[in-house]
Amino acid sequence: MKWILQETIALTMRSVRRLSRERISMVFGLIQPMLFWLILFGNLFQKTAQIPNYISFLTGGVVAMTVLNSGLSGGVDLLFDKESGFLERLLSAPISRNSLIYSRFIFVMGITSAQILMILLVAYILFGVYPLSGLAGLAFILVVGLFFGLGLIAISMTLAFAIKGHGNFFALMGFLTLPLIFLSSALVPVQYMPGWMGFLAQFNPMTYAVDAVRSIILGGWLWTDILKLLAILLVFDVVSIWASSRVFLRQLG
Amino acid sequence: MQTHKPSASKASDRPAGREGEAPSGYAGGGGDASPYKRMKAIEIRHLKKTFNEKTVLENLTLDVEEGEVFGMLGPNGAGKTTTIRTILTLLKPSEGQVKVWGHDVETQPREVRQVLGYVPQEKAVDRFLTGREHLTLVADLYHLGKTEARKRIREVLELVDLTQKADDLVNSYSGGMKKKLDIACGLIPDPKVLVLDEPTLGLDVESRIRIWEYIRRLQHAGLTTLMTTNYLDEADQLCDRIAILDRGRLVALGTPEGLKKGLGGDRVTIQFGPQQDRLEELAGSLRKELPFVNEIKVSPASHELEIRVTSNEEALAPLIQAIHQHRHPILAIQYSRPTLEDVFITYTGHKIKEDSALL
Ligand SMILES: Nc1ncnc2c1ncn2[C@@H]1O[C@H](COP(=O)(O)OP(=O)(O)OP(=O)(O)O)[C@@H](O)[C@H]1O
Numbered sequence: 205m206k207w208i209l210q211e212t213i214a215l216t217m218r219s220v221r222r223l224s225r226e227r228i229s230m231v232f233g234l235i236q237p238m239l240f241w242l243i244l245f246g247n248l249f250q251k252t253a254q255i256p257n258y259i260s261f262l263t264g265g266v267v268a269m270t271v272l273n274s275g276l277s278g279g280v281d282l283l284f285d286k287e288s289g290f291l292e293r294l295l296s297a298p299i300s301r302n303s304l305i306y307s308r309f310i311f312v313m314g315i316t317s318a319q320i321l322m323i324l325l326v327a328y329i330l331f332g333v334y335p336l337s338g339l340a341g342l343a344f345i346l347v348v349g350l351f352f353g354l355g356l357i358a359i360s361m362t363l364a365f366a367i368k369g370h371g372n373f374f375a376l377m378g379f380l381t382l383p384l385i386f387l388s389s390a391l392v393p394v395q396y397m398p399g400w401m402g403f404l405a406q407f408n409p410m411t412y413a414v415d416a417v418r419s420i421i422l423g424g425w426l427w428t429d430i431l432k433l434l435a436i437l438l439v440f441d442v443v444s445i446w447a448s449s450r451v452f453l454r455q456l457g
Numbered sequence: 458m459q460t461h462k463p464s465a466s467k468a469s470d471r472p473a474g475r476e477g478e479a480p481s482g483y484a485g486g487g488g489d490a491s492p493y494k495r496m497k498a499i500e501i502r503h504l505k506k507t508f509n510e511k512t513v514l515e516n517l518t519l520d521v522e523e524g525e526v527f528g529m530l531g532p533n534g535a536g537k538t539t540t541i542r543t544i545l546t547l548l549k550p551s552e553g554q555v556k557v558w559g560h561d562v563e564t565q566p567r568e569v570r571q572v573l574g575y576v577p578q579e580k581a582v583d584r585f586l587t588g589r590e591h592l593t594l595v596a597d598l599y600h601l602g603k604t605e606a607r608k609r610i611r612e613v614l615e616l617v618d619l620t621q622k623a624d625d626l627v628n629s630y631s632g633g634m635k636k637k638l639d640i641a642c643g644l645i646p647d648p649k650v651l652v653l654d655e656p657t658l659g660l661d662v663e664s665r666i667r668i669w670e671y672i673r674r675l676q677h678a679g680l681t682t683l684m685t686t687n688y689l690d691e692a693d694q695l696c697d698r699i700a701i702l703d704r705g706r707l708v709a710l711g712t713p714e715g716l717k718k719g720l721g722g723d724r725v726t727i728q729f730g731p732q733q734d735r736l737e738e739l740a741g742s743l744r745k746e747l748p749f750v751n752e753i754k755v756s757p758a759s760h761e762l763e764i765r766v767t768s769n770e771e772a773l774a775p776l777i778q779a780i781h782q783h784r785h786p787i788l789a790i791q792y793s794r795p796t797l798e799d800v801f802i803t804y805t806g807h808k809i810k811e812d813s814a815l816l
């Protein structure tokens with residue numbers, strides 16, 4: 205147990221150090237969702253959308269999109285480690301395989317939480333978007349992000365392990381991301397969607413993450429709703445972690 | 458404590474004395490081993506490995522004894538890295554059994570990894586970390602305490618001569634420096650068995666010789682080393698025993714001296730003029746007359762006799778005299794001791810690679 209802690213901290217610190225040396229990618233990673241979605245997309249559709257405060261509405265979607273992006277790229281470092289042979293070095297040490305996974309979760313969720321806070325801050329400063337549920341709501345938004353992110357990171361790491369070559373990995377991620385965004389309530393409420401899209405959106409965990417964040421921002425404390433949504437996300441986590449660990453163990457064997 | 462190996466020439470003088478804690482578990486320290494029997498550092502039994510139907514290792518059986526430097530040689534694709542990765546628990550054997558320090562790689566992988574230090578074939582470094590950060594990471598992964606880690610890191614940096622560059626990003630290292638950092642990482646855990654996959658590939662001559670010296674020094678302190686190499690001179694000078702692998706099979710095993718002797722003695726190649734057509738006859742008489750001749754191979758096409766002799770150069774004078782008496786004028790003579798290269802060619806049928814005699 206003490207060892208797992210030492211291993212996990214060491215591995216997490218490695219990612220932190222790396223990040224501090226890749227400032228450019230960090231800055232762009234932070235700016236991208238805000239600039240593109242919130243400011244450009246939000247302003248563009250403010251007029252046409254039949255939703256009173258579209259930017260407030262969109263903020264929930266942007267938060268979930270950020271989690272989606274970070275989560276799905278959570279396995280990238282693992283992929284590069286695999287290709288550079290560094291993973292071989294890590295796996296040849298007497299560490300628990302779990303430490304590798306925990307450290308990824310901690311690091312990616314840390315970054316993602318920082319991103320979420322930045323988005324909410326910008327949304328507040330530029331557009332006066334403020335969660336009805338107050339500061340405690342902020343904490344709850346992070347919890348939603350965490351619940352959604354866990355499953356995504358698990359999926360991403362599994363794909364990183366199973367897929368040959370980072371070209372394929374990025375192609376698949378690019379292919380997955382936009383449909384996941386458009387087939388969710390991130391940009392438009394489900395009831396405004398064409399029937400079949402709305403139907404598919406029901407099976408997209410993204411929809412539930414968006415709805416949970418949105419409800420906290422726009423609706424205040426609607427406990428039953430929030431808990432129900434969190435429970436759905438939890439099911440998503442359990443399923444993806446279970447599936448991932450199976451693939452993971454097979455690959456390591 | 459440490460018993461000596463066949464090629465005692467390497468394990469002479471210089472008393473043991475590694476800084477840090479005294480090596481434990483040697484010579485009878487390991488549980489069920491009797492005090493007179495050394496522990497087997499690595500035991501490989503009937504190992505078979507297949508990747509999607511393709512057999513890469515076939516019925517490999519060999520032991521690495523405690524305290525020796527064991528070398529694996531073989532052409533590219535022979536299965537050296539695969540063997541090593543199996544030992545490191547990174548691959549599962551398809552069949553057979555591998556034990557490291559008495560622990561089975563399949564059932565006790567953590568214990569196995571705990572006693573091994575590994576230097577992979579590919580430079581496994583993260584270019585966004587500094588050298589010291591690498592070593593700190595490895596120290597944590599092997600659960601070293603803070604002060605112990607700091608001490609080890611200082612030692613190994615000194616050892617591979619990277620102290621000056623320790624706080625620079627690996628990005629700015631040369632290829633050889635990255636390799637040295639790799640080796641340093643392998644030494645951090647103070648392993649019982651050090652596993653090196655082509656440790657000196659791409660290093661300059663001076664660094665290679667330094668690395669050899671470390672390995673010998675560590676050997677005196679009780680370290681067991683398993684290494685692969687493509688440099689035959691390296692294997693010859695450094696390794697106590699050598700295994701030659703070819704297409705997944707063990708084709709030769711022994712000390713460098715033993716393997717060379719096994720080829721049947723020194724070789725004298727004698728070239729005759731083209732008018733000579735009675736070489737078979739000559740060979741027959743030489744076999745009869747000269748007791749030190751082991752074997753004669755006649756190549757009528759090139760008018761050559763290839764003669765294996767037991768005694769050393771003393772064989773030369775009587776041999777020439779005998780040929781003279783049979784009135785065969787000699788065009789040229791070549792005398793050679795078998796090298797490890799000859800061993801390699803004999804067992805694998807081809808040269809290891811063009812630049813094998815770099816040093
Ligand atoms: N993961 C893998 N999947 C499929 N085949 C593999 C895999 N790893 C190795 N091989 C094959 O196994 C054989 C032995 O490879 P290995 O890396 O063990 O050779 P080697 O002796 O280390 O060669 P080299 O001197 O080039 O390092 C090769 O034919 C290689 O193509």
Ligand SMILES: [Mg+2]
Nearest residue numbers: 537538539578
């Ligand atoms: Mg190899």
